[in-house]
Amino acid sequence: MVFSLPAGLPSGRFERRGSSEIWICDELPHDVGKLWVDLLGQGPVTGLQPYLCWPDDPARPKDPAAADAVRLDEVLAADFAEYRRQRLPYWSDPSSAEAADDVPEDVEPWPHDPGPPFASWPGLAPAGPDTGTGPGAEEAAGRTVADLIRTEPYAASLSLVLVPARSSADVPAVMGWQDGPLPLMGALLRSWEDRFGARVVAAFDGELHVSVARPPLDPAHADRLALEHVLSTADNIVDDPPTPFPEYARGLVGRTRWRFWWD
Secondary structure, rough: OOOOOOOOOEEEEEEEOOOOOEEEOOOOOOOOOHHHHHHHHHHHOEEEEEEEEEOOOOOHHHHHHHHOOOHHHHHHHHHHHHHHHHHHHHHHHHHHHHHHHHOOOOOOOOOOOOOOOOOOOOOHHHHOOOHHHHHHHHHHHHHHHHHHHOEEEHHHHEEEEEEEEEHHHOOOOOOOOOOOOOHHHHHHHHHHHHHHHOOOEEEEEEEEEEEOOOOOOOOHHHHHHHHHHOOOOHHHHHHHHHOHHHHHHHHHHOOEEEEEOOO
């Protein structure tokens, strides 16, 4: 046994991922949502983070410490300046954007996107409000896992994995998830953990699923957060499907599960 396992786990096995050993459950527990809460609660003592994935996915582990060097506010400010430069013609003139995309006659044109309501980088979104009545980060993650298992068509084939990591934000790097833009995404996830009680719960088939305990509750706050989501470069936010920024931002108000997808 490479590390001590928490009590109450079903059978499983140890495997190596890069320089780390992980533990993979043989069969997804029936009460995985409740178990998740317990595992996260024990995380500060065990040093283990629960995670749902396909364990046989190709793995290219990375050093989570690379996220330490990302000066998030500076990087996102530069990224937004470039993003705005490229997108401004599309935001300001829908007809020229449609012409540039050369939309075929039999294809519905993309809806006009006015873009974010910012002329310059507004800074990181403030922390999500703690109402004192909502679930804590562990309970929110457990609910998200239970909902994911119930609603996602591929979720039944996922495995519960225990990963030695400082936080759930570092798990994709330790596991070698290769679809997202690490280390930027690692830095964003760490910051969202602090500001919104976010926890990474799963990654599979190019998708990353995150639980949220303290989401924004008003549109102005959601606009700031939505811009961070856009700058993550996730395809489901930027290009596929083409969701106008105001619509995407409104959808973040009160949302306790975030989904990012890369092609």
